Amino acid sequence: MAKMTMVQAINLALKQEMEKDDNVVVLGEDVGVDGGVFRVTEGLFEQFGENRVMDTPLAEAGIIGFSIGMALYGLKPVCEIQFSGFTYLGFHQLESHAARLRGRSAGRFTVPMVLRAPYGGGVRALEHHSESREAYFAHTPGLKMVIPSSPRNARALLVSAIRDPDPVVYFEPKALYRAFREEVPEDEETMELGRSRIAREGKDITLISYGAMLHETMQAASALHQKQGIEAEVIDLMTIAPLDDALFIESARKTGRVVVIHEAPRSFGPGAEVAVRLVEKSFLYLEAPIRRVTGFDLVIPLFQREKAYLPGVDRIVRAVRETLDF
Amino acid sequence: MPRQEIELPYRIDYLSILDEQGKVDQDLEPDVDKDFLLKLHRGMLLGRRFDERLLQLQRQGRMGTFAPITGQEAAQIGAVAALEDSDWLVPSFREMAAEIWRGKTMENVILLYAGYNEGGAIPDGLNNLPIAIPVGTQTLHAAGIAYAMKYRQEKHVAMVFFGDGATSEGDFHEALNFAGVFQVPVVFVCQNNHWAISIPRSKQTRSKTLAQKALAYGVPGIQVDGNDVLAVYSAAREAVERARSGDGPSMIECVTYRMSVHTTADDPKRYRREEDVEGWVAKDPITRFEKYLKSRKIFTDKKIEAIEAEIKQEIKEAVERSEKKMEELGDPLLMFDHVFAELPPYLREQHEELRKELRQDST
Numbered sequence A: 001m002a003k004m005t006m007v008q009a010i011n012l013a014l015k016q017e018m019e020k021d022d023n024v025v026v027l028g029e030d031v032g033v034d035g036g037v038f039r040v041t042e043g044l045f046e047q048f049g050e051n052r053v054m055d056t057p058l059a060e061a062g063i064i065g066f067s068i069g070m071a072l073y074g075l076k077p078v079c080e081i082q083f084s085g086f087t088y089l090g091f092h093q094l095e096s097h098a099a100r101l102r103g104r105s106a107g108r109f110t111v112p113m114v115l116r117a118p119y120g121g122g123v124r125a126l127e128h129h130s131e132s133r134e135a136y137f138a139h140t141p142g143l144k145m146v147i148p149s150s151p152r153n154a155r156a157l158l159v160s161a162i163r164d165p166d167p168v169v170y171f172e173p174k175a176l177y178r179a180f181r182e183e184v185p186e187d188e189e190t191m192e193l194g195r196s197r198i199a200r201e202g203k204d205i206t207l208i209s210y211g212a213m214l215h216e217t218m219q220a221a222s223a224l225h226q227k228q229g230i231e232a233e234v235i236d237l238m239t240i241a242p243l244d245d246a247l248f249i250e251s252a253r254k255t256g257r258v259v260v261i262h263e264a265p266r267s268f269g270p271g272a273e274v275a276v277r278l279v280e281k282s283f284l285y286l287e288a289p290i291r292r293v294t295g296f297d298l299v300i301p302l303f304q305r306e307k308a309y310l311p312g313v314d315r316i317v318r319a320v321r322e323t324l325d326f
Numbered sequence B: 001m002p003r004q005e006i007e008l009p010y011r012i013d014y015l016s017i018l019d020e021q022g023k024v025d026q027d028l029e030p031d032v033d034k035d036f037l038l039k040l041h042r043g044m045l046l047g048r049r050f051d052e053r054l055l056q057l058q059r060q061g062r063m064g065t066f067a068p069i070t071g072q073e074a075a076q077i078g079a080v081a082a083l084e085d086s087d088w089l090v091p092s093f094r095e096m097a098a099e100i101w102r103g104k105t106m107e108n109v110i111l112l113y114a115g116y117n118e119g120g121a122i123p124d125g126l127n128n129l130p131i132a133i134p135v136g137t138q139t140l141h142a143a144g145i146a147y148a149m150k151y152r153q154e155k156h157v158a159m160v161f162f163g164d165g166a167t168s169e170g171d172f173h174e175a176l177n178f179a180g181v182f183q184v185p186v187v188f189v190c191q192n193n194h195w196a197i198s199i200p201r202s203k204q205t206r207s208k209t210l211a212q213k214a215l216a217y218g219v220p221g222i223q224v225d226g227n228d229v230l231a232v233y234s235a236a237r238e239a240v241e242r243a244r245s246g247d248g249p250s251m252i253e254c255v256t257y258r259m260s261v262h263t264t265a266d267d268p269k270r271y272r273r274e275e276d277v278e279g280w281v282a283k284d285p286i287t288r289f290e291k292y293l294k295s296r297k298i299f300t301d302k303k304i305e306a307i308e309a310e311i312k313q314e315i316k317e318a319v320e321r322s323e324k325k326m327e328e329l330g331d332p333l334l335m336f337d338h339v340f341a342e343l344p345p346y347l348r349e350q351h352e353e354l355r356k357e358l359r360q361d362s363t
């Protein structure tokens, strides 16, 4: 076991999968010699060479479409889009092809690729470098959408994503890249996609989140516990699509009260889907309206106002209190 | 510090071997045997006759929309004839003749256009991708496939088709660029049929040729008479050999003409004159090739009749097979097949929801 940042943990997953399987190839802008703008792919170029760690031309549709071709032929490309805000330049390749070739060929072809991209706010960045638009991908039938929340699950989820026979969009919460360290086992660890986990047990209220916001949520939960003895159960979705509703439905049936937290814009966001599943499957157990603490329905503002935009501990605590007092 | 011309590594040739009268340029005539020439002819004729049959089926309401290929048979058959079975074909949506040459079944084509997803099925061992409808996007897949071939040190080639309109799409440029940078074994085949629905070739780009676009990416390009199957085949063979021997990608612009509608939902009278089309009748790729075959005594009218009869029968049987298959595919629940390797719980629930609804409807 070694204590690692999320950047190191993701790097470990890539390195070990590449050592294990020649079919795994990394490609993207600046991922080779430079090791990626966040250094996630550092050292891979030196270890595996330019045929497996490819610095590509600056073209997102190119990177994604080229990866699809590689995957159709049986390779397992892991492409990096430098920031999730630039995936749109190649979005059609994911939506029109990666997600559909299995169906279009009636099962003959699959697209076992992973698209990695840093997402989310909190790093004082320029426009297009802070957004959280996982809903676009989660809304696309045929794509899987994964967002880890810690070094250890980032590593395990990425290994599983690489081995998955279907295309996976894997968003990395860049605010957490170096925010803290966690023990990550040297030995292989995987984590089934499409499974959420209980990050903290409790009986009074269910808080559902993922990615960077999971940490705000965990802090809110411990503040609530310390100050008022409230025991919040926290669920970490980890996979946005296919969404695992079993765990949070069970939790909601137990607590009767739910708050969903994410930094993506509110309308049509993952929280909306979570809330409807709860209404569909645990309506009679609910004792208060489901609350959403989310980004506003705005383009995330530049960093002077970013803090006020992003859900934070205070906003979560307030929503929890109001839900409990309802 | 003079101002001087920069020398570029390539120039653009135009290649034509068989003229409209079927007269061959003997210096350029490819060295292939009689059986191969007959095969080329049969592939083109089958493409034409099948197209005509599909149009009837569509007009009778037995099939939905499709993109006819009439007039473009040489551009397709000439190109794929240069491939081995182990090579890959990446089509767009107007390459029926090429797909069938490579082994796609006619009944699957019918099934697809009759609205059954299963028509897109590709049997194991057949290295064709399904059709790609978003214009130009498939060019990147071919480049990626070719990279994988090179990565695995397999001496295969990927060939991708697209139209003149597709050369305006960004993906086409990104594909040429990636292919050039990584020197992958891919052949880009542009069927310049002069139209992208109602938009003429002249409004697609100011470039004199489409082939020259390749040059900007360090990729050799050639323009050929796309209604001359020998010219298309020769250019394709050269490009395929280049790719196979590790010398990277090429682009071939086949100058041809869309003799029919864009799709069966289109009315070309709104944007082009009959006279424009008539000028191309004399350039017909099949008539021209038949003249050539006859002049070489490979072929008689009688022989053509026999082949026509054979093709007619083949098509008839394919239509029958497709109709039988449609009966087996009546269950709407099949829509849930092939989403992911495994159906996640919420999709199992939705499957169940539809299953119950269908059961209720039937009682």
Ligand SMILES: Cc1ncc(C[n+]2csc(CCOP(=O)(O)OP(=O)(O)O)c2C)c(N)n1
Binding pocket: B094, B133, B134, B135, B162, B163, B164, B165, B166, B167, B193, B195, B196, B197, B258, B262
């Ligand atoms: C990305 C995209 N935009 C628009 C369309 C609608 N559309 C289908 S075919 C076509 C014209 C294509 O022209 P060209 O590339 O010359 O191919 P052709 O149809 O002549 O074979 C258009 C606009 C589409 N299928 N995909």
Ligand SMILES: [Mg+2]
Binding pocket: B163, B164, B165, B191, B192, B193, B194, B195, B196, B197
């Ligand atoms: Mg066209």
